[in-house]
Amino acid sequence: MKLSDNKATLSFSNGKAAVELPVYEGTMGPDVIDIRKLYGQTGMFTYDPGFLSTASCQSAITYIDGDKGELLYRGYPIEQLATNCDYLETCYLLLYGELPNATQKAEFDERVTRHTMVNEQMQFFLRGFRRDAHPMAILTGLVGGLSAFYHDSTDINNPEHREIAAIRLIAKMPTLVAMAYKYGIGAPYMYPQNNLSYAGNFLRMMFGNPCEEYKVNPVLERAMDRIFILHADHEQNASTSTVRLCGSSGTNPFAAIAAGVACLWGPAHGGANEACLNMLEDIQRNGGVAKVGEFMEKVKDKSSGVKLMGFGHRVYKNYDPRAKLMQETCNEVLAELGLEKDPLFALAKQLEKIALEDDYFVQRKLYPNVDFYSGIVQRAIGIPVNLFTGIFALARTVGWIAQLNEMISDPEYKIGRPRQLFTGHAPRQVQPIGQR
Ligand code: ACO
Secondary structure, rough: OOOEEEEEEEEEOOOOOOOEEEEEEEOOOEEOOOOOOOOHHHOOOOHHHHHOOOOOOOOOOOEEEEOOOOEEEEEEHHHHHHOOOHHHHHHHHHHHOOOOOHHHHHHHHHHHHHOOOOOOOOHHHOEEEEEOOHHHHHHHHHHHHHHOOHHHHOEEEEEEEEHHHHHHHHHHHHHHHHHHHHHHHHHOOOOOOOOOOOHHHHHHHHHHOOOOOOOOOOOHHHHHHHHHHOOOOOOOOHHHHHHHHOOOOOHHHHHHHHHHHHHHOOOOOHHHHHHHHHHHHHHHHOOHHHHHHHHHHHHHOOOHOOOOOOOOOOOOOOOHHHHHOOOOOHHHHHHHHOOOOOOOHHHHHHHHHHHHHOOHHHHHHOOEHHHHHHHHHHHHHHOHHHHHHHHHHHHHHHHHHHHHHHHOOOOOOOOOOOOOOOOOOOOOOOOOOOOO
């Protein structure tokens, strides 16, 4: 962090002495006012529910310029990474700060590949779940459960443990997601196959069966890989902040990542692609493209409680750059599968067109986010809607770990402990039950 020449002065109208606050500059993006000593100096807290104006940490991993619609991993634009690199190269970049050279890439791929199997006991853990359990419920349990199997990588303060936990989590997530799927449909699990790519192996574990050879479709493999790259990290979003906060107590990495999975599940975050596809299917059932206008009226009517899922973002006040890349992938996948005339895709395009022209959306700077198209791609590949968030969790695991490890290595890190503005009762006396 670079101390700025600029300083902030906070003054009060009640005669309390003003305080001067240091300002720090980042490489890009807004400077921050350092309020760490504010309570000591003034006896006051700041109030910022939802962290609208609060930087909770310093980070060198991901940068988003929401107004420009720009997303950089370690300085590289997402568009370049999505078109020139594969997911494991992206993982390497997020974890270690630089893109790998060919040797480093081969070694890293090999390390991840060698850790894709999970302890056989995991199957029995899975058996405790109902077959119709939501995959995110299963994943929250399975990821947290990993800490019971890999005792040699649970010390968050040990860099070697952190490293091996990172590799294990990246490697095992596809296996766990595929197992959750296979369990739900009562199909046999497929063991990972080491000669396939990360995305190809995932597709085989999802859609292969032990009776036949599974041939990976390169277009779908590329699409899956792109979904993983686009979801790999997104700076201090809700689930990443959850992982940091959870990890700040010194808990083990598997438990911290399980907390991230739980947070991601919500419809305002990772659950949005599931909610978005459900919304498209709902409109389709109720008349499709012809009813889009009616639906949009409901979205604009605040009393209806209806939102256009897949639109809007806390940070992007412009087109989400990932949405553009996902739209491209969507076209490729639908063409490959002969689904160009897919009615949901046509519906999505129509919704997008109206929304981009409508005053309500224009004034509020609401643009499609990545989830708007990723659901259509996943559905076309054959992934069931309730597994979408699980795929997101798989892809985001590397981001969570990179951010967690960055926090632990930061000498300024402390256990996260927000304060509050108390609005409850002042002290009062407990009355005996008969008098209440
Ligand atoms: N449909 C209709 N109106 C919307 C939408 C939407 N999708 N999103 C925001 N608005 C409106 C709000 O009602 C609000 O209107 P107002 O100013 O008249 O009160 C205004 O736009 C600003 O919205 P906020 O809720 O204040 O924006 P915030 O930054 O808090 O929320 C969020 C962002 C949660 C993503 C929101 O846009 C939303 O719920 N979108 C739909 C869900 C979604 O797609 N989530 C995915 C996020 S991306 C991801 O996790 C990968």
